[in-house]
Amino acid sequence: MLIRLVRRHLAPHRAAVIAIVVLQLLQTLATLYLPTLNADIIDDGVVKADLGVIWSLGGLMLVMTVGQILCNIGAILLAARVAMSVGRQARAEVFGSVQRFSAREVNHFGAPSLITRSTNDVQQVQMIVLMSFTMLVTAPIMGIGGVVLALQQDVALSGLLLVVLPVLLVVIGLIVRRLVPLFRRGQTQLDRVNGVLREQIMGLSVIRAFVRERQEADRFDAANRDLTDTQLASGYLLALMFPSIMLVVNVATVGVLWFGAMRIDAGQMQIGALTAFLAYIMQILMAVMLAMFLFMMLPRAAVSAERIQEVLDAEPSVVSTPDAVDAAVLLGERSNGHVPDRQDGGLADGRPRARLTGALRFEHVGFRYPGAQRDVLSDISFTAEPGRTTAVIGSTGAGKTTLLSLIPRLLDATEGTITVGGHAITGLTLDSLRSGIGLVPQRAHLFSGTVASNLRLADPDATDEQLWAALRVSHAADFVTALPDGLASAVEPGGTNFSGGQRQRLCIARALVRRPGIYLFDDSFSALDYATDARVRSALVPWTRDAVVLVVAQRVNTIRYADSIIVLDEGAVVGTGTHEQLLAGCDTYREIVESQLSAEEAA
Incomplete structure (x- = not known):
């Protein structure tokens, strides 16, 4: 997995990679040649008291040292640039894959794991690329070259x-x-720590309200302790590695000096040759240590690459079919004449965004x-006509949100057919289908930026007047006007600087800005008081x-006053009709109404 991933991302940097290899080759060859020059200075210059040899060879050593330094600097700079680029490309690929995921794939991996894979795992791969450029080229050349040159100095001593x-x-x-295995376990445990921490941060108010701080601290402590134990086990092994290697290196050095001194005493070796041989032994062992350091990082990088590749190889369960048709071409209509140039407002290639027209029909959908x-959901069949409001109500877990998610294909139905204007939604490209739908999710979510930037997620080309018109309909204009900078007022991540009701009204306004052919409101009025709820629905x-309007709600x-109400119970339709018809003929609906309204209010 690691080789496959790195090879793909290094392909655009072929020239830089070749330059790195050449520079590393030159600096390594210079490093290998310096001990030989030093031996010649000792044997031919110092021993023979020849200053000319000392000056000439010393000058050559200086030139080669400067060249070695320059080559090393150039190689490291290029390696760092390429490694950072590989990391950027890998993060972009992971992000792109996640963006294409449906809810099914996101739930399969989990948000904390996806975050870890796009940050920590990519960083591990990025680091191994950098270390490979600085060590992988140097180590084999230095090791093999050191052996050859050590044999040139003294064959017998090379037997060590x-x-x-x-x-x-x-x-x-x-x-x-x-x-x-420790590195693999550590990455999994890091996912768990991130998951627990993310859950606790998001649910902080609930934890405090139920006085669960101690229990949650214990839960985090258990996950943190497991990760710490694994990392300590890895650390102990790493700590053992370096002393073990240095023990071998020092024993080798003592052996070279011992047997080398004996050969010098016997007249079989010169002093300069011994110093050069000792330098080459150290270079050989250094090459092995560099390779060791690389191999030490390799397991963790391999595990990280495997986890990254899992995300990249995961096929989204919801995709445009090969014969899918653009809704703008199929329906031949445009929305407000806008031609958005981004996927968040329309179609990526600049084609006009279609305004989906016609009835929305579910036919035996499961x-x-x-x-x-x-x-x-099982055997869901109904028709939502344009210009009419169709409502869906049911107990918690009845499948209301799932039903709504099937329309923009956030999930794909496993049975039956969903059509818009007589055309199956699976026959439309995902971009053109979704750009013709205005969805207000159950959890009102705003992004960091400004009020205007959040509203323009629906249509980047919308004018300020169009934004204000949508805000007036959603009854958000008053509090936005009261903000210091109006539309330019800052929005914190998640919209935390707004109340729940304000966030819902801004999300409703965002959907209205698009002026789509289908509006989906997923319990989007739950945070509004009854008076504001009524005013917003009246303005809509x-x-x-x-347009087709489909409203999911818990409140009766x-x-x-919807034109048609669909009652869900355990994923099946148990009643369809108006409020009065269902009161008279649907026990499930009557139970819901009686749990919320008095007999006089329900009538």
Whole structure:
């Protein structure tokens, strides 16, 4: 996985990679040649008292050292640039994949894991790319070159390498073998810590309200302790690795000096050759240490690459079919004459955004999550006509939000057909389908930026006057006008600087800005008081008079005046009609009404 991932992202940087390899090759060759020059200075200059040899060879050593430094700097700068670019591309790929995911894939991986994969895991891969450029080229050249040059200095003394290198490799191999499963476990536990922390931050008010601080602290402490134990186990092995290697290196140095001194005493070796040989032994062992350091990082990077590739290889369960048609072409209509140039407001290639027209029809639609024992929705059939309000009501868990999610294909129905204007929604491209729908989600969510930037998510080309018109319909104009900067007022992440009701009204205004052919309100009035709820619904009538309006609600007052009310119970339709008809003929609806309204109010 790691090689596959890195190779793909290095392809655009072929020239830079070649330059890095050449620069590293030159600086490594210079490093290898310096001990030989030093030996020549000692044997031919110092021993023979020849100042000319000392000056000439010393000058050559200085030139080669400067060249080595320059090549090393250039290689590291290029390596850092390429590695950071690889990290940027990998993060962009993960982000792009997540953007295409349906709710099913997001739930499968989990938000904390996706965040870890796009940050920590990408950083591990980025680091291994950088280390590879600085070590992977240097280590083999230095190791092989060191062996060749050590043999050139003294073949007999080089026999020590036959003992030292296998011992060093065995020590490193035993430690790295135990590190791999620890690194894999550590990444999984990091996901868990992120998940617990994210959940606790988002539910902080609930935790405090139920005085659960101690229990939640214990839960986080357990996850944190598991991660700490795993990281400590990895740290112990890493701490053991360096002393073990240094022990082998120091024993090798002592052996070289001992046997080298004996050969010098016997007249079989010169002093300069011994110093050069010692330098080459150190370079060989240094090459092995560099390789060891790389191999130490490799298991963690391999695990991270595997986790990244899992996200990249995950096929979205909701995609445009190969023969899908653009809604603008199929329906031949445009919305307000706008031609958005981004996916968040229209179609990515600049084509006009279609205004979906015609009735929305469910025909024997069912939905079941993979591996689930029962259907969430089963045999749902109804028609929502333009210019009429269709409401959906039911107990918690009846499948209301799931039903709404099927229309913009946030989830795909597992049975039956959903059509708009007589055309199956699966026959429309995802972008053109979704750009013709105005969705107000159950959880009102605003993004960091300004009020205007949040409203223009629906249509980037909307004018300020269009924004104010939408705000007036959603009864948000008053509090936006009261803000210091009006439309330019700042919005905190999640809209935390607004109340729940204000967030809902801004989300309603955002959907209105688009002027779509289908409006989906998923319990979008729950945070409004009854008076504001009634005023907003009254203002929506003329604005949505030519559109399909589908409202999901828990409150009977929100939907009692709808043209048609669909009652869901355990994923099935148990009643359809007006408020009066359902009161008379649907027991489930009557129970819901009686739990909320008095007999006089319900009448």
